[in-house]
Each structure stands twice: as C-alpha cells, then as structure tokens.
Amino acid sequence: MWINMGPQHPMTHGLWNLRVKVDGETIVDAQPEVGYLHRGIEKLCEGKTYPQIIPLADRLCYGSSLTWSHLYCMAVEDLMKVEVPERAEYIRVLTIEMQRIVSHLMWLAAYAGDLGLGVGFVYTMREREVFLDLFQSLTGARITYNFPRIGGVAHDLPQNFERDTLRAITFFEGRLKEYEDLFEGSKIFMMRNVGVGILKKEDAINLGVTGPSLRASGVTYDLRKDLPYSVYEEMDFRVATHKDCDCYARYRVRMDEMWESCQIMKQALKKMPEGKWRIVAPRNAPVGTGLARVEDPRGEGMIYIVGDGSDKPYRVKIRSPIFVTVSAAPKMLIGYKLADVVAIMGGLDMCIGETDR
Amino acid sequence: MNLFEFCYGIIHWLVDLVNHLWYWLGDVLPWWFGDFFDAVGDFAASQGHLSVMTIFLEVVIVVIIALINVLNFIWIFRKFMGRMFDFYGPYYVGYGIGGWLQNLADGIKLFVKEIIVPAKADKMGYLLAPIIYIGSSILILATIPFSENFGVSTNESGTYVPAGALFALAAFAIAPFSILLAGWASNNKYTLIGGMRSAAQMMSYEIPLLMTVASVFLLAGSFGFVDIVDAQHDIWFAIPLFIGFLIFLVCLAAEVEIIPFDLPEAEAELVEGWTTEYGGMRFGLFYFTTTIRSYAGGALATALFLGGWHGPALIPDEIWFLIKAYIVYTVFQWMTWSLPRVRVDQMLGIGWKRLLPLAVINLMIAVALKSMGWF
Numbered sequence: 001m002w003i004n005m006g007p008q009h010p011m012t013h014g015l016w017n018l019r020v021k022v023d024g025e026t027i028v029d030a031q032p033e034v035g036y037l038h039r040g041i042e043k044l045c046e047g048k049t050y051p052q053i054i055p056l057a058d059r060l061c062y063g064s065s066l067t068w069s070h071l072y073c074m075a076v077e078d079l080m081k082v083e084v085p086e087r088a089e090y091i092r093v094l095t096i097e098m099q100r101i102v103s104h105l106m107w108l109a110a111y112a113g114d115l116g117l118g119v120g121f122v123y124t125m126r127e128r129e130v131f132l133d134l135f136q137s138l139t140g141a142r143i144t145y146n147f148p149r150i151g152g153v154a155h156d157l158p159q160n161f162e163r164d165t166l167r168a169i170t171f172f173e174g175r176l177k178e179y180e181d182l183f184e185g186s187k188i189f190m191m192r193n194v195g196v197g198i199l200k201k202e203d204a205i206n207l208g209v210t211g212p213s214l215r216a217s218g219v220t221y222d223l224r225k226d227l228p229y230s231v232y233e234e235m236d237f238r239v240a241t242h243k244d245c246d247c248y249a250r251y252r253v254r255m256d257e258m259w260e261s262c263q264i265m266k267q268a269l270k271k272m273p274e275g276k277w278r279i280v281a282p283r284n285a286p287v288g289t290g291l292a293r294v295e296d297p298r299g300e301g302m303i304y305i306v307g308d309g310s311d312k313p314y315r316v317k318i319r320s321p322i323f324v325t326v327s328a329a330p331k332m333l334i335g336y337k338l339a340d341v342v343a344i345m346g347g348l349d350m351c352i353g354e355t356d357r
Numbered sequence: 358m359n360l361f362e363f364c365y366g367i368i369h370w371l372v373d374l375v376n377h378l379w380y381w382l383g384d385v386l387p388w389w390f391g392d393f394f395d396a397v398g399d400f401a402a403s404q405g406h407l408s409v410m411t412i413f414l415e416v417v418i419v420v421i422i423a424l425i426n427v428l429n430f431i432w433i434f435r436k437f438m439g440r441m442f443d444f445y446g447p448y449y450v451g452y453g454i455g456g457w458l459q460n461l462a463d464g465i466k467l468f469v470k471e472i473i474v475p476a477k478a479d480k481m482g483y484l485l486a487p488i489i490y491i492g493s494s495i496l497i498l499a500t501i502p503f504s505e506n507f508g509v510s511t512n513e514s515g516t517y518v519p520a521g522a523l524f525a526l527a528a529f530a531i532a533p534f535s536i537l538l539a540g541w542a543s544n545n546k547y548t549l550i551g552g553m554r555s556a557a558q559m560m561s562y563e564i565p566l567l568m569t570v571a572s573v574f575l576l577a578g579s580f581g582f583v584d585i586v587d588a589q590h591d592i593w594f595a596i597p598l599f600i601g602f603l604i605f606l607v608c609l610a611a612e613v614e615i616i617p618f619d620l621p622e623a624e625a626e627l628v629e630g631w632t633t634e635y636g637g638m639r640f641g642l643f644y645f646t647t648t649i650r651s652y653a654g655g656a657l658a659t660a661l662f663l664g665g666w667h668g669p670a671l672i673p674d675e676i677w678f679l680i681k682a683y684i685v686y687t688v689f690q691w692m693t694w695s696l697p698r699v700r701v702d703q704m705l706g707i708g709w710k711r712l713l714p715l716a717v718i719n720l721m722i723a724v725a726l727k728s729m730g731w732f
Contacts, residue, residue, distance in 0.1 A: 116617075118616070122443055342626050
C-alpha cells in the first residue's frame with residue numbers, strides 16, 4: 001500500500017511529499033518528492049542588483065536565513081575580489097554560530113514534536129527565543145535578518161551586545177544540559193532512536209550527504225575545519241562526529257554542535273578586534289565567477305555566481321544540502337517501521353525553502 | 358440515606374402523583390377504558406416498575422455528575438498542559454474562573470460545524486463507530502460508584518451489581534472494536550492503519566491489565582466495587598500489590614490512549630490517526646470521550662488500588678474519591694507531556710515481554726498474600 005506522507009502532513013515540516021510503500025507497518029519502498037515550494041529564486045536573482053539579492057537569499061531557509069545571506073555575500077565578494085574587514089568577519093562568525101544554534105533548536109523542537117514529546121517542543125522553542133531576541137537587538141528582525149552586506153555587515157554590534165550574548169550562552173549551556181537529561185534520560189526516546197535509520201558511511205558519501213547527517217555516519221568532514229572560510233581558522237573547536245550512523249547519532253551530533261557553537265561564539269567575542277565593520281563594495285561586478293561554500297546547519301551550502309560586468313548577476317546557482325540529502329531517504333527508510341519515518345526524516349532536519357529554492 | 362432511597366422517593370412521589378390521573382380516568386371512563394387505566398396505575402405502582410425507574414434515575418444522576426467532572430478534567434488537562442508548556446492555558450472564556458468555560462465554547466463551536474461524511478466511506482460503519490465508542494465509554498461511568506451510598510445500586514440496602522468492576526472493564530474493552538470499525542469505514546489509509554494499530558495495541562495491554570485486576574479481585578474476594586473498596590479499609594491494594602499498581606497504570610495509559618501509547622492516533626505519522634475523517638461535533642465527541650475514558654481510568658485506579666473513597670473523615674467520601682481520581686489523571690497528563698511515543702512493535706514488546714511476566718509475578722504475590730490469610 002502506497003501512503004503519501006505529504007505534501008500536507010504533520011511529518012513533513014514544509015511542502016514535500018514522501019511516498020512510502022508499506023507492508024503492514026514495515027516500509028518496503030520510499031520515494032521522496034520535492035519541488036512543491038519552488039519559487040524560482042535562482043531566476044529571480046538574475047533580475048536584481050547584487051545588494052537586492054541579500055534579502056532574497058535570506059528567504060532560502062527560514063531556519064537559518066543568516067547562513068544563506070552570508071554565503072551569498074561571500075560568493076559575491078569572491079566575484080568582486082573584495083576584502084572584508086576583520087571585525088566584520090568576527091561579527092559574521094558570531095552571528096552564523098548563533099544562527100546555527102537557533103536552527104538546531106528549531107530542529108530539536110520539531111524532532112521532539114514528531115516523537116510526541118510535548119515539553120521538548122515547547123522548551124526548545126522557548127530557549128530559541130533568547131537568541132532571537134539577541135538577533136532582534138542586532139538586526140531588528142527575528143527570522144529573516146538581511147544583516148550581511150557585500151564587504152561586511154550592516155551594523156556594528158549594539159551596546160551591551162557582548163554582555164547579553166555571554167549571559168545568553170551561559171544560560172543556554174545550562175538548558176542544553178537539561179535537554180540532554182530530558183531526551184536521553186527517557187528510555188522511550190532511546191528506544192525510538194538507537195539503531196533506527198542506519199545510513200552507512202559509504203552510502204552517505206556516495207549519495208552526497210553532508211552536514212550533521214554525514215558526520216553522524218562517522219565521517220569527519222566539516223568545511224569550517226577542512227576549508228576554513230571567514231575566520232574559522234582562528235577558532236578552536238571540535239568537529240562533532242558519531243560512529244553509530246543512526247538517528248541517535250544524528251541527534252547527538254547536533255547537540256554536540258550546539259555546545260561547540262557556544263564555544264566558538266565565546267571565542268569570537270573575546271578575539272573580536274576593533275575597526276571597521278563594512279567597506280563599500282563596487283556596484284558592478286567584473287566578468288568572472290565567484291564561488292563560496294559554507295557549512296550550513298544542514299550541510300554544505302554552495303553558491304556559484306557568474307558576473308557579466310553589469311550590476312546584476314548573469315547566473316546564480318545554489319547548491320542546497322537538503323536537496324541532496326533527501327535522496328538518501330530510501331536507503332535509510334527501507335526495512336523500518338512506519339513510525340520510524342518521523343524519526344528518520346525528522347533527524348535529517350528538512351528545510352524545504354532551500355531544497356526547492 | 359443512599360442514592361437508591363433518594364431516587365426511590367422521587368419516583369414513588371411521581372408515580373403517586375400520576376396515578377391520581379390514571380385512577381381518576383379509570384373511574385370516569387366507560388368499562389374497558391377504565392379497566393385499562395386502572396391496570397396502568399397498578400403497573401406503575403408495582404415494585405418492579407418502581408425499581409427499574411429508580412435505577413434509570415440513578416444512572417442518569419451518576420452519569421451526569423461524572424460528565425460534569427469530565428468537563429473539569431478537560432479544563433485540568435488544558436491548564437496543566439499550559440503550565441507544563443509555559444503558558445497559561447484557557448483564560449479569557451470564563452474570565453475569573455480560570456477559563457473554565459472554554460470547554461463549552463469549544464463545544465458550541467464544534468456543534469455548529471457542518472457534518473461531512475466522506476463520499477466513499479462505508480456509511481453504516483462510519484456512522485455506527487462513534488455511537489459504539491461514545492456509548493461504551495459512557496456506560497463505564499454508570500458502573501463506578503462515588504461512594505458506598507452514591508452509586509447505581511439495586512435495592513434499598515445499597516446492594517450493587519456484584520460484578521461492577523468486571524462490567525466496567527468489559528465496557529472499557531469495546532472501544533478498540535469501534536476504532537477498528539471507524540478506521541476501516543472511513544476509507545482512508547491513515548485511519549486504516551490507526552484502526553489496525555488499535556487492535557494490535559489491545560492485544561498487548563489487555564492481558565496484563567486483566568491479570569493485574571484479577572489479583573485485586575483475588576484479594577478482595579469480589580467483583581463489585583463496594584466490596585473491593587471495603588477490603589481496602591486497612592491498607593490500599595497499591596501497597597501490597599505495588600508492581601500490579603504500576604502495571605495497571607501503564608496498561609491504563611494504553612487503554613485510554615495517551616501519549617506514550619497513543620499509537621492509533623499518532624499525529625506525527627498518521628495525521629490524526631483513526632479520527633482523521635471525522636469532523637465537527639463527531640470529532641468533539643471523540644475528544645470528549647477520550648477524556649471520559651481518562652476519567653473512568655482514574656476512577657478505576659482509585660477504586661481498585663488507591664482505597665476508593667476511604668480517607669480522613671474531614672472531607673466527604675465522594676470528594677475523596679474524586680480527589681484521588683483527579684490526582685491519577687494529573688499524573689497521566691504529566692506522563693503524557695514528558696514522554697515520547699513508542700512504536701507499535703515496541704508496544705507489543707512492552708506488553709508481552711515486560712508487563713505480562715510482571716503481571717504473573719504480581720498475581721503470585723496476591724495468591725501468596727491470600728493463602729497466608731493476610732487479606
């Protein structure tokens with residue numbers, strides 16, 4: 001029996017369809033179908049000037065919008081050969097890591113809700129508010145920030161931002177410990193996660209899976225370490241990996257990443273130099289190409305821009321991590337129970353905005 | 358005075374009042390009309406008729422009071438969930454009484470919604486399933502007495518149906534059948550899986566549940582609620598049968614379908630499970646009935662394990678009973694919101710590999726206690 005889980009379904013967290021063929025409760029086949037939320041962002045970019053695309057890049061993913069606008073700015077800076085001031089780089093690292101925590105918290109909330117853990121959903125969303133408030137004081141917005149600029153960032157840090165951030169981190173680290181107790185202390189949570197949705201190392205590499213899902217399969221691959229962009233080479237952090245390849249490993253990797261993000265934020269605040277936070281970038285890009293790759297909270301994001309000498313890009317290509325990762329769904333799903341679909345697909349942290357672009 | 362005497366008085370008074378009319382008609386009407394109305398009057402005044410009408414009235418009173426408590430339960434559910442989730446819960450509808458009227462507002466809202474039957478549904482099953490589900494659940498309420506004097510009894514001395522607890526459990530176990538029927542008749546894949554899960558779930562929890570209850574019956578030496586509660590006058594059965602009490606709570610959570618075991622309506626994977634195709638007041642009644650079952654579960658746990666209406670005499674017996682039932686319900690809610698949902702195969706594993714051996718051990722403890730003459 002084929003069951004459509006989607007496009008309108010509590011499991012999907014967005015508009016996509018997972019068709020599963022079940023034999024009783026056991027899944028014998030699965031087909032992910034994406035494309036329901038295609039907005040033509042790549043084409044839209046061709047009609048806009050370079051700065052106008054920044055808010056559009058924010059809309060790629062509601063969960064981690066700042067990562068995408070930052071990625072776009074990096075690509076354009078590569079195209080225009082613009083040097084970003086060091087303070088701007090530190091502010092970017094600080095905000096990206098904050099965005100990573102916000103994104104992972106939203107994932108954790110959705111995951112808890114999928115598994116039926118009511119308080120998990122509410123508490124993680126509550127702690128997300130702390131960082132959203134910080135973002136609000138920094139950028140004026142809570143979800144789509146429009147903060148990075150070509151050649152820097154929009155504003156300097158506001159007054160007392162450093163103090164507030166350190167307080168938030170201290171508060172959050174306590175709460176993170178609490179979540180670990182809440183989730184891992186629950187026998188049922190472990191029953192639902194350990195040994196479910198195995199994605200072997202070779203399969204993960206062959207299917208192009210990136211990000212936490214890949215690291216949970218035991219591959220130490222993190223662009224922040226392997227191809228340091230911005231000022232990540234100055235930062236001292238550990239790449240969270242896990243060798244179990246199951247849903248629990250994916251959960252664990254994301255939790256560890258949140259711990260590491262806290263450390264990176266602290267270091268960024270400590271090492272942040274004084275100086276300019278933005279330089280004025282040229283209006284027109286030269287003829288040529290720009291490429292940037294970042295470690296998105298969901299995997300490897302890449303933007304490739306072709307400039308034609310005008311103030312508008314000739315072509316923008318966006319590589320979405322989840323668009324690739326979702327192709328691993330049949331590998332992970334087949335053989336498990338119908339109830340495991342929510343654990344497995346929830347563990348991938350689907351974001352349809354970036355998938356369908 | 359117990360409830361039977363009270364209701365008997367009312368019925369007797371009413372029958373006397375109406376019999377004036379019948380006998381007057383018997384006097385004034387011609388021969389065979391008169392005989393007929395005289396016979397009606399005689400029948401109305403007969404002992405059998407009075408008893409049956411009294412029991413009807415008792416059932417109505419007990420069920421209505423139970424349903425009012427169920428409204429409280431929904432309110433507690435919302436307020437407690439709100440507190441656990443860091444919000445206030447209902448507040449404005451019924452401002453000043455903690456948002457108590459929110460339930461009624463929701464009821465009115467659901468009541469005015471259009472009732473839609475899916476085009477390809479099996480009409481008969483689709484319409485019959487809610488009736489069975491709701492009817493069997495309300496049936497449970499009639500069997501549970503609030504105290505020795507406040508329950509559905511069959512004569513003046515307050516004799517209860519001797520198999521009341523057995524009857525309540527039997528009525529409890531009808532619901533999975535109606536869920537299966539609803540799931541099949543709705544002609545929807547999600548509801549079908551939900552219905553099948555309900556049947557699978559019943560197989561896993563029903564046997565440990567009944568074995569645990571059997572140990573209570575063994576210690577009390579009776580199937581009736583009043584005798585069971587009386588047997589707990591000195592010590593609650595939850596203390597000697599502590600394992601049994603825990604098994605009973607777990608199985609009851611599965612029986613009333615709350616979150617660790619709400620597989621038939623697992624909303625993450627099955628949208629709304631077996632209730633997916635039901636809308637309007639049918640859905641509202643399902644929602645209400647789920648709480649009725651939770652109330653009945655709490656009342657059963659209270660009567661079978663927590664000493665029923667026994668407590669310090671400062672508070673009336675009935676209130677003691679309700680307080681305990683409320684506490685059991687709140688513990689259920691606490692469990693609901695702080696635990697994830699199990700899987701179907703894990704549910705079967707829990708039922709057959711964990712709970713069943715424990716239930717056997719519990720039964721052996723009960724047999725040992727009974728044979729040593731401690732109960």
